[in-house]
Amino acid sequence: MKNYIKADEWNIIEEGFDPHLNKISESIFSLGNGRMGQRANFEETYTGETLLGNYVAGVYYPDKTRVGWWKNGYPEYFAKVLNAANWVGIGVKIDDEVLDLATAAVSDFKRVLNMHEGYLERTFTAKLKSGKTVKVKATRFCSIADDEVGAIRYSITPLNFEGTLTLTPFIDGDVKNQDSNYDEKFWDQVTDQISGAEAYIQLRTKKTEFEVCTGSHIQVYQNGQPLAIDTTEVRKEKFVGQTFAVAVKTNEEVTLIKIAANLSSENYPKDALLKETQSVIASAVAKGFDTLLQEQAAAWATKWEESDIVIEGDVAAQQAIRFNIFQLFQTYTGKDDRLNIGPKGFTGEKYGGSTYWDTEAYCVPFYLATAPQEVSKNLLVYRHKQLDKAIENAAKLGFKDGAALYPMVTMNGEECHNEWEITFEEIHRNGAIAFAIYNYIRYTGDESYLADYGLEVLISIARFWKQRVNWSNEKQQYVMLGVTGPNEYENNVNNNWYTNLLATWCMKYATEAAEIVQKQQPEKYNSLVKSLSFDQKEFADWADIIEKMYYPEDKAQGIFLQQDGYLDKEQILVKDLPASERPINQKWSWDRILRSCFIKQADVLQGLYFFEEDYDLETIRRNFDFYEPRTVHESSLSPCVHSILAAKLNDEARAYEFYLRTARLDLDDYNNDTEDGLHITSMAGTWMSVVEGFAGMRVRNGKLQFNPFLPGKWKSFSFTIGFRGATLKINIAENGINIKNNSTVGLEIGIRNQFYQLDGNAEIEVNNAALV
């Protein structure tokens, strides 16, 4: 855990340069716009420790797998987020010396991520070996207003000399992935072009043959005045740039504006890419840096209007929650149903792939409430588009008749992961995908989604579960053998309660969904029945499984059992584990972890969170009281579920404590792994802790309900959500809750057990005293 980020409501601030923290800061100060993104690598040369990272959404490389022991069914490739052309680079030479913060004496270093307006600013003073000293200020952003464009303003001021400044802005496509399995580079050059202020390079990925054209345009100013420069082309392998010299005097500022664009063959014909990139560059240059930055600020203002959370009385918490929201929107904006939310977003390579069940379980609730309906719908449609691949994937494992198993990790719908206990067994992900459909419809009321997309997915998933269970003669019930639940600290278990529950729930929901579609759109239903070769008898098969499914439980303690045999384990509590043995995933051997009772992340409790309406509070409490002390929360996705359940159980102190575990996970580098990239998807969990936990927001029977409390440390908190056409601002303060309707759509709202009519543009306020 580190603690070097300065608290501020709207800015992430680092003061002073510590090379040991550089890779962490490169992650934290990452920029993105849903279409492209990058780590906060320095523009100028840096020979110290760095992880270079520029990423273009949807562009990946299927790296040939390396495993120790091959298991039948493993995919041969792991689709990786690709480190793409670096367009931020600006070589800086001062007379004969290269500006490099690894070798210069650095002072007044400051990095600021302005989340309100969406840009990164870095300032520093560097004294070179020769004693020559310069002041630098670099501002850059990836535009969310025009998500193919990025821009940099890089200013250098000599403080104690006059001489020659040589600048070499460049685009370098000769990059590689740190996680390349065979040390290969993944890009080939297609073409390049350098002419005057412009430089372009078009690259093609090996195997997948994606093409990306990256272009840049440079303008130079001296003391604010445009400067005519005489550039020399620099062309190397997969590298284009220009170099030029400027005579400088003390205290005279030279500014380089570099406007760049990244266009991919996912959106343009390959042979038009260069021309299209030139045209994008031209219109961005016509606007100019300042206008682009204004548009960026305006676009972010809109996002914040829809999604901000304001916390009063706790600047660190305020900063953290905004950081989480900011990074989520930098990663995914919901414009393109072919994209998804990688666990590291555009901030690192780790985990490859782009899509995990994190999206459905944690991110969908966030986008449902904070972005237009289309955004979360696109996340759902993404899976619908990949249904054929999920059916193929299941077929590879021996399932048939249209059963679908969505992959654990994917880019294009194909499974990427190769770890049998996860790839083949952590199948509850299939349930999360069904649950997200349910959740989306519950939130939006958009039942038409079922006929258009949802039912097909639900039936295919239900078919998988039907084949995945088997009848136990011994138990005279259906069982599900050989699975890994959300708690990955147990593998290949029998009858994971959560997975069994999700399986029958999926079959129930698929049946209900079929009824809805049949009723509402009989023709569509009939055509689906035909295209899916659906046999009505399948309903009866599902019903039989729903009726006769086995769920492990311990009646004496009144708890559900995470899996068969869980109580055979030595029952130790986390509090009794010496600190020196934690985290157990670093301190213990894997077999010891597996046979311990310790739980990595919410498992039974994840089920009680999803389906809380089906259980009375005492049941939830007994299970929470049993599992919580056994949970080590060594996944960043775990604490939010515990926080929400604790809030539900009126355990406000613990709800807040669990919230704290992830709120500043990356800002404080809690797990010593932020240097690999940020934990993007778990950021949605933090949002959930606040909105579903502290504010107790739920949708029940089509109505929003709140069951709020105010964490003791806070003066108040408020957040904005969209719900079925209404935009609401909810404020929870010491005296009670206030809800403002910033739209014309009226709706009924529950607060605790009471319902209130909230008209368009109206406001309700309920004092604590009035809360029942």
Add this chain to the structure above:
Amino acid sequence: MKNYIKADEWNIIEEGFDPHLNKISESIFSLGNGRMGQRANFEETYTGETLLGNYVAGVYYPDKTRVGWWKNGYPEYFAKVLNAANWVGIGVKIDDEVLDLATAAVSDFKRVLNMHEGYLERTFTAKLKSGKTVKVKATRFCSIADDEVGAIRYSITPLNFEGTLTLTPFIDGDVKNQDSNYDEKFWDQVTDQISGAEAYIQLRTKKTEFEVCTGSHIQVYQNGQPLAIDTTEVRKEKFVGQTFAVAVKTNEEVTLIKIAANLSSENYPKDALLKETQSVIASAVAKGFDTLLQEQAAAWATKWEESDIVIEGDVAAQQAIRFNIFQLFQTYTGKDDRLNIGPKGFTGEKYGGSTYWDTEAYCVPFYLATAPQEVSKNLLVYRHKQLDKAIENAAKLGFKDGAALYPMVTMNGEECHNEWEITFEEIHRNGAIAFAIYNYIRYTGDESYLADYGLEVLISIARFWKQRVNWSNEKQQYVMLGVTGPNEYENNVNNNWYTNLLATWCMKYATEAAEIVQKQQPEKYNSLVKSLSFDQKEFADWADIIEKMYYPEDKAQGIFLQQDGYLDKEQILVKDLPASERPINQKWSWDRILRSCFIKQADVLQGLYFFEEDYDLETIRRNFDFYEPRTVHESSLSPCVHSILAAKLNDEARAYEFYLRTARLDLDDYNNDTEDGLHITSMAGTWMSVVEGFAGMRVRNGKLQFNPFLPGKWKSFSFTIGFRGATLKINIAENGINIKNNSTVGLEIGIRNQFYQLDGNAEIEVNNAALV
């Protein structure tokens, strides 16, 4: 399955050259002498498919591991059998053409492995592109009389031309392992020397710094007369040789005798290696090829006297059993307690390592009966020498206080394997190591082994089991969670019956062994107690576990359960599996295999085989009848156990059927994998099927017993065994059993339920009619 090896009682014969079978034949015709060995690669150039393989026992390289997903506790290195300098090479040029069976027209090709005398002979006629035709005869062997020496006699006769024959005998150390993880070569050169007829190269392994000096001496004859030759040195990277030309006439034979030696730094100081190799070469050359070959035949004659099995009425069976015995003795001769029996012996790289539990469970019984007592004792001492490493290995996984976990795969005592469900969980191997001690003492009566070596190992193993079980509050019994049994088609199971049974048996036997040592050698006992910091209270802990261990069983069916939950599986029988779905390890995904009821190899039945005396025949029968139809025998180690149990249950037909599954496993390439090397350890299982199965041989209360039957296809079978100083020849024919005592040691022998006194050099014969 292939069927190209000609049946013959004493020879393995291949007629005709089929390049597609070459790698298989390279395995089958392998040579070895326990100290070194090699695949049957051709002497001359061969540009077709081949797996080059020369191996020196005890010399390995710890290759850096590649795994997909690292688990805490994994070893960083995998010690590999090393492909070493190739000393068989003889380049052959006929005028300007290279002799290469991949490009020549080959006729009259014949390969013969003479098992009786221990050599390989290859003859063929090759017609080159030019039409020039030569006849070649190559004879070679690795001497078991002097196990550092090998020799080749290579004769070429021009059939239709006169011209120049250029020969280039060489030693090539610039070889690599096919299974090198990072495509590295593992050898560096130390020195070389070429002088006249001699050539030497001394190589050093990277990291481990073993050194091996390989030398050769050549002599040339024309028409049987020594020929003075004028050689030119050939020296390349890690390569030494000589080249010379001989003028040849039609039908005049040129013969090259190449005598080679391999000496390793395991046996000599590094700086003396070259000199020692020269001296070994000198004395071998002084003897000459013919004498060396006579010594080889004599040494093999002795081995066959001790170990032969004669089968009358079935040449294929006769050939197969001798092949198995021959390969076992080529792999391990028992002279060196630092060596062990790799699963591929000297016939391939696959599986790396040298030592698996195969040694204790399958090979020890073979060597006990067919070789001097010292041989199997050395196999046991090997583990004793590695006890410290086994304790370290357990410590890495979190065990303490001197608990030992022997590695799954090892060279020097360190774990090599990286597959958590095997490395960390297939811990029953620890029990097999204890059982081998028990088995050795049961067979030899050598109780002194306990005090000298065994007790220390037994206590350390018992300590491991003590820590590996835990008390289940639920069951109020001890349980063992998260293990993989011998049936590797289930992983991370709870309460594997076999493992639980072995665990308590180890604790019982360690206790008994301690009592024996305390009684027989109290001083040694006290000193062991001190050196092991043994606390007498440990006995009580073990006793408590022995008393309160949980064993899964199904009382209704009267069977032991392979593991908790086994009966929840869908119960299908192997006979109902379509042929197209077998072997399931090739046709099914891993998860499907895991949750099926199918068993890879004997598991509960392995336990009933080890501890048959503790169970009545009906219990064994019920379990056999339950598990046998569920066992797919996809490990070559499985059928022998089934064969022995079937024989015990008087199911002669099935005993013979299971025997057949492995008897010719490699000769007929039953599993399409013989090209990787032979299944050396499973060959001991075939021997067991005959001796423990068909002949029903057991040792009970220090006495040999037989319970024989004659497979219907056979006229008779007989075998030789050594037992406590006696050498017995047992013959089982249609009319009954005959036992000849070829020693002066008298003993009492059981046949069925009757005991007979067999004096020195006497004979007993019991007719079937007299058998009760």
